[in-house]
Amino acid sequence: xxxxxxxxxxxxxxxxxxxxxxxxxxxxxxxxxxxxxxxxxxxxxxxxxxxxxxxxxxxxxxxxxxxxxxxxxxxxxxxxxxxxxxxxxxxxxxxxxxxxxxxxxxxxxxxxxxxxxxxxxxxxxxxxxxxxxxxxxxxxxxxxxxxxxxxxxxxxxxxxxxxxxxxxxxxxxxxxxxxxxxxxxxxxxxxxxxxx
Amino acid sequence: xxxxxxxxxxxxxxxxxxxxxxxxxxxxxxxxxxxxxxxxxxxxxxxxxxxxxxxxxxxxxxxxxxxxxxxxxxxxxxxxxxxxxxxxxxxxxxxxxxxxxxxxxxxxxxxxxxxxxxxxxxxxxxxxxxxxxxxxxxxxxxxxxxxxxxxxxxxxxxxxxxxxxxxxxxxxxxxxxxxxxxxxxxxxxxxxxxxxxxxxxxxxxxxxxxxxxxxxxxxxxxxxxxxxxxxxxxxxxxxxxxxxxxxxxxxxxxxxxxxxxxxxxxxxxxxxxxxxxxxxxxxxxxxxxxxxxxxxxxxxxxxxxxxxxxxxxxxxxxxxxxxxxxxxxxxxxxxxxxxxxxxxxxxxxxxxxxxxxxxxxxxxxxxxxxxxxxxxxxxxxxxxxxxxxxxxxxxxxxxxxxxxxxxxxxxxxxxxxxxxxxxxxxxxxxxxxxxxxxxxxxxxxxxxxxxxxxxxxxxxxxxxxxxx
Numbered sequence: 001x002x003x004x005x006x007x008x009x010x011x012x013x014x015x016x017x018x019x020x021x022x023x024x025x026x027x028x029x030x031x032x033x034x035x036x037x038x039x040x041x042x043x044x045x046x047x048x049x050x051x052x053x054x055x056x057x058x059x060x061x062x063x064x065x066x067x068x069x070x071x072x073x074x075x076x077x078x079x080x081x082x083x084x085x086x087x088x089x090x091x092x093x094x095x096x097x098x099x100x101x102x103x104x105x106x107x108x109x110x111x112x113x114x115x116x117x118x119x120x121x122x123x124x125x126x127x128x129x130x131x132x133x134x135x136x137x138x139x140x141x142x143x144x145x146x147x148x149x150x151x152x153x154x155x156x157x158x159x160x161x162x163x164x165x166x167x168x169x170x171x172x173x174x175x176x177x178x179x180x181x182x183x184x185x186x187x188x189x190x191x192x193x194x195x196x
Numbered sequence: 197x198x199x200x201x202x203x204x205x206x207x208x209x210x211x212x213x214x215x216x217x218x219x220x221x222x223x224x225x226x227x228x229x230x231x232x233x234x235x236x237x238x239x240x241x242x243x244x245x246x247x248x249x250x251x252x253x254x255x256x257x258x259x260x261x262x263x264x265x266x267x268x269x270x271x272x273x274x275x276x277x278x279x280x281x282x283x284x285x286x287x288x289x290x291x292x293x294x295x296x297x298x299x300x301x302x303x304x305x306x307x308x309x310x311x312x313x314x315x316x317x318x319x320x321x322x323x324x325x326x327x328x329x330x331x332x333x334x335x336x337x338x339x340x341x342x343x344x345x346x347x348x349x350x351x352x353x354x355x356x357x358x359x360x361x362x363x364x365x366x367x368x369x370x371x372x373x374x375x376x377x378x379x380x381x382x383x384x385x386x387x388x389x390x391x392x393x394x395x396x397x398x399x400x401x402x403x404x405x406x407x408x409x410x411x412x413x414x415x416x417x418x419x420x421x422x423x424x425x426x427x428x429x430x431x432x433x434x435x436x437x438x439x440x441x442x443x444x445x446x447x448x449x450x451x452x453x454x455x456x457x458x459x460x461x462x463x464x465x466x467x468x469x470x471x472x473x474x475x476x477x478x479x480x481x482x483x484x485x486x487x488x489x490x491x492x493x494x495x496x497x498x499x500x501x502x503x504x505x506x507x508x509x510x511x512x513x514x515x516x517x518x519x520x521x522x523x524x525x526x527x528x529x530x531x532x533x534x535x536x537x538x539x540x541x542x543x544x545x546x547x548x549x550x551x552x553x554x555x556x557x558x559x560x561x562x563x564x565x566x567x568x569x570x571x572x573x574x575x576x577x578x579x580x581x582x583x584x585x586x587x588x589x590x591x592x593x594x595x596x597x598x599x600x601x602x603x604x605x606x607x608x609x610x611x612x613x614x615x616x617x618x619x620x621x622x623x624x625x626x627x628x629x630x631x632x633x634x635x636x637x638x639x640x641x642x643x644x645x646x647x648x649x650x651x652x653x654x655x656x657x658x659x660x661x662x663x664x
Binding site (some may be wrong): 016017018020022023026027028030031032033034035045050068074076079080081082083090103104105106109110113114139164165166175176180181183186189190191194 | 395
């Protein structure tokens with residue numbers, strides 16, 4: 001995984017609560033056995049009509065949001081299925097940061113493992129950013145992980161919480177499996193003691 | 197020693213390493229695997245030249261995209277076929293036990309785990325599927341994981357975890373006739389909402405929970421994730437031990453007695469506290485029907501479709517408006533006036549033998565409405581064999597239900613069992629998200645009894661008073 005230090009990107013406001021992973025990546029695309037190439041199927045049923053043409057009303061299809069890399073959305077984003085195809089699709093499309101008042105647990109974990117930063121801000125703060133991203137042209141945010149700050153174009157910033165270990169893993173792009181494997185002897189001791 | 201919750205006991209028993217500022221290295225006893233979320237994990241192992249640490253603690257099956265029609269015929273969906281072949285190849289290469297499409301143990305991963313005695317109290321169990329919470333019904337700590345974590349477990353038999361909070365949901369009192377485990381859990385989700393359990397592990401307690409059979413307890417724990425909880429658990433008791441005894445992977449003889457003695461120590465100590473608690477009176481519960489596009493949008497069968505204008509917040513109003521538009525429903529319509537096109541009895545929530553028995557009891561000597569297409573999909577080959585031995589397949593067939601092979605089927609519609617656009621389904625599954633059962637398909641989640649009765653009537657009815 002590539003280290004995540006700071007990201008500056010165009011914001012896409014997706015003003016809806018409880019967006020589930022079935023919407024992020026519908027099941028017909030879960031049959032692939034690769035990790036890549038899911039971006040074109042992101043939010044498929046909202047992005048495209050039945051005949052495959054694009055739905056001009058959906059936010060990702062608006063011209064001004066085409067290069068978006070920061071998704072701003074409602075509470076409980078990523079609820080439902082544990083499919084990691086959801087963050088794979090978001091990443092492959094280009095999103096590096098998702099800002100919401102809350103995330104579903106498994107989805108949030110899956111984001112960290114793929115170098116997407118889930119940022120939790122208060123409902124009021126998210127609503128403010130949503131409004132700005134909707135009404136202002138080319139609204140870009142700077143997200144600094146080391147300082148745990150979301151910095152607005154006017155220089156005003158708000159801080160966010162992140163677990164220290166998770167932060168460290170993202171900053172350094174740590175291979176978590178490799179990290180656990182350094183404790184191989186402790187795992188073996190545990191197995192011996194538990195007679196597993 | 198200070199009193200502990202059941203969750204904390206199991207957690208503490210599985211800590212391999214704990215250090216300030218680090219995630220806990222938690223040992224995983226059992227890893228369940230299926231074809232959809234695992235290919236990229238095995239590929240990751242190959243790319244990093246890593247081995248599977250404990251193939252003996254992994255069990256794989258094919259369930260998500262398997263056909264439920266005649267299995268002697270070739271699989272026509274070539275992409276699904278490739279995914280199944282990939283699982284076979286991966287299991288062979290890494291030495292993992294596989295119950296493939298034609299194996300007599302094949303079934304939905306959360307049905308076969310308990311059925312084979314793989315699921316036992318006190319264990320940590322994971323699977324790349326959010327409904328892994330099902331196994332908590334035995335007093336295990338069981339939760340769903342993503343594909344990166346599948347790879348982590350394969351390579352290390354451990355996961356990096358942060359300790360969640362605990363949430364006691366106490367269901368006390370006696371359920372009315374016709375009110376089931378499914379109605380309990382749907383009511384819970386309706387009450388705490390679909391993110392009410394986020395960041396927590398739920399323990400279900402109370403006399404109503406104790407009175408439930410093991411398979412009903414699985415229905416409850418299964419849907420913990422629909423309230424956002426990582427896991428749901430129920431303390432093991434004599435019913436649990438009886439259920440496990442004699443199953444293929446259960447301890448045998450003296451080992452079993454020793455195991456039971458240990459399992460009896462797992463229950464939450466008196467005086468232990470939970471981070472959150474609620475109590476619900478079982479007697480007040482009615483059969484539930486979802487009306488919207490998530491499992492928290494649920495009401496009693498006797499109620500009418502909610503009016504978005506009466507929702508307390510703008511977000512809820514907008515969500516309700518979106519849901520009603522998708523579901524093609526009007527505010528204030530009685531649930532019992534909603535007609536349906538399809539009925540699906542199955543899924544890891546409600547496809548076990550007890551679910552099929554209660555549905556068959558309703559279907560017996562009756563006919564599925566001429567406007568309805570209804571299918572019954574047993575959760576596993578073993579459930580199918582048992583049902584056929586009891587003649588339930590004949591009951592369903594003569595009533596006009598289709599009797600299928602085991603798999604996830606129309607719960608997530610990855611195979612050919614799909615709703616057509618605009619079709620409305622009474623489903624015993626766990627999610628009514630937009631498009632879940634097919635693009636523009638409309639799902640109403642209900643109990644097996646409610647689904648069977650809806651199939652007969654062509655619309656929702658209150659099973660408590662129906663043809664009484």
